[in-house]
Amino acid sequence: MPKISVIIPAFNAEKTILETIQSIQQQTFEDFELIVINDGSTDRTLEVVNQVDDPRLKAFSHENAGVSMARNRGIVHAQGDFISFIDADDLWTSDKLECQLAALQSNPNAGVVYSWTLNMHHGEQSSSFSQGCSSLLSGNIYPQLLLGNFIGSGSNILVRRKAVESTQLFDLASVPCEDWQFCLQLSANWDFMVVPKNQVLYRKIAASQSTRVSVMERAGLYVIDWAYKATQPELQYLKKQSLAFLHRYCADLCLANSFDVGSIKLAKGYLWSSISSYPEILLEKYTQNLIVKLVLKWLLPTKVSSSAIQTLKKLRSIRDPRLHP
Numbered sequence: 085m086p087k088i089s090v091i092i093p094a095f096n097a098e099k100t101i102l103e104t105i106q107s108i109q110q111q112t113f114e115d116f117e118l119i120v121i122n123d124g125s126t127d128r129t130l131e132v133v134n135q136v137d138d139p140r141l142k143a144f145s146h147e148n149a150g151v152s153m154a155r156n157r158g159i160v161h162a163q164g165d166f167i168s169f170i171d172a173d174d175l176w177t178s179d180k181l182e183c184q185l186a187a188l189q190s191n192p193n194a195g196v197v198y199s200w201t202l203n204m205h206h207g208e209q210s211s212s213f214s215q216g217c218s219s220l221l222s223g224n225i226y227p228q229l230l231l232g233n234f235i236g237s238g239s240n241i242l243v244r245r246k247a248v249e250s251t252q253l254f255d256l257a258s259v260p261c262e263d264w265q266f267c268l269q270l271s272a273n274w275d276f277m278v279v280p281k282n283q284v285l286y287r288k289i290a291a292s293q294s295t296r297v298s299v300m301e302r303a304g305l306y307v308i309d310w311a312y313k314a315t316q317p318e319l320q321y322l323k324k325q326s327l328a329f330l331h332r333y334c335a336d337l338c339l340a341n342s343f344d345v346g347s348i349k350l351a352k353g354y355l356w357s358s359i360s361s362y363p364e365i366l367l368e369k370y371t372q373n374l375i376v377k378l379v380l381k382w383l384l385p386t387k388v389s390s391s392a393i394q395t396l397k398k399l400r401s402i403r404d405p406r407l408h409p
Contacts, residue, residue: 086140088116088181088242089162090170093154097172098128100287105136107175107285113182116140119158120172124148129172152254152262155238159248167243169263174239175204175285184242187277194222195247195274196267199283201236216286222278226271229264230311230322232329237286238263247274258310261303268311288340297337297350304330328362331355332371339377348381 090108094101101120108118118138122130122145133143146157155169166185170176184197201216217236221228228234235241240263251269258265270276308326331354338351355374358365365371 086115086117086164088113088166088168088185089158089164090116090118090168090181091155091158091162092118092120092170092172093123093151093158094120094125094129094133094172095123095148095151095154096125096127096129098125098132100173101129102132102136104170104172104175105133105138105141107178108170109138110178111176111181112179113185116181117142117162117164119144119161121146121154121158123150123154150256150259151238152256152259155262156253159253162245165245167245167248168241170239171237173287174237175287176239177281177283177285179281180283181242183279183281183283187279188242188244191275191277193275194277195244195250196270197242197277197279198235198240199279200281201240201284201286202282204285204287213285215282216284218280218282220278220280221276223275224271225276226268227319227322229268229271230315230319231325232333233261233264233267235263235267236284238266239286240284241267241270243270244274250274255310258303258307260300261307264304265307265310268307272314297334300337301330301334304333324361325365328358328365331358331361332365332374335374335378339374339381348378351378352382 092101092104097104105118105120108116118141120133120141120143122133122143124145124147130143130145133141142161144157144161146154151171158169159167166188168181168184180199184199187197188194200218203214203216205212205214217234219234221234247270250273251266254262254266308323308330312320312323312326335351335354335358338347338354351374355371355378358371
């Protein structure tokens with residue numbers, strides 16, 4: 085039996101899934117199985133996967149049911165003592181599984197381990213990286229996780245099988261916040277550990293669409309409502325912060341690569357809602373940076389504000405950890 089089961093949910097991922105698979109094949113820890121769940125793809129995803137010559141890879145095709153169901157189907161097929169997930173457009177550094185497994189094996193009481201995340205930004209001519217989630221929290225992280233998903237994405241965690249079995253798996257109604265809800269389930273009963281190293285490369289979607297933001301808000305509100313219904317009374321005071329952090333993130337989505345008046349106004353509304361819920365959020369650098377971006381886009385011509393924001397991004401860019409470990 086393999087030590088680790090790696091699950092890839094894949095829907096119309098023909099352009100990226102091969103690179104994702106290769107990043108898993110290049111892992112320094114090699115005792116794993118790779119399970120691809122083809123979630124009703126209508127492109128060449130399955131053809132690309134079937135061309136990979138690796139006995140550790142298994143592909144299963146199902147009718148499209150979304151990423152939560154795809155991951156749940158992967159769990160059913162998984163045989164490893166540990167389970168990890170990676171989306172079909174994300175990447176890992178070569179030491180990701182080795183470091184995470186060592187962390188869990190060093191602490192039998194921990195059920196989950198996560199690493200730091202870099203955001204991948206792909207332009208027309210080049211790619212850049214910015215620091216994503218880089219928390220140092222470990223142990224009982226449930227109160228902090230209530231405030232927002234600092235784990236970063238569904239491509240991060242390595243989980244003991246018995247910890248997975250203690251949950252209700254991924255909720256179909258919470259997409260695209262299903263990974264946050266899953267981690268909340270885990271953190272209610274299990275300690276978390278962290279590998280303080282950039283090991284997960286998360287592909288950021290370039291386009292900013294109001295429909296995408298509204299879906300994110302709806303899912304986030306669903307998870308917050310679900311979580312606080314089951315949360316002990318002494319943590320109920322955190323709900324306002326949870327709402328504030330969600331609306332701040334929605335404001336960020338509105339402003340990402342978008343300069344139209346509608347998106348800017350929507351971002352302004354989300355930021356105001358965030359600050360109204362939790363005024364102390366103004367003290368955080370993340371909020372301050374968003375306000376600067378909002379002001380630039382509101383007051384300056386599109387070309388000028390775009391140039392200024394791109395300059396700020398370049399100043400904060402990070403090197404690719406695969407090239408500079």
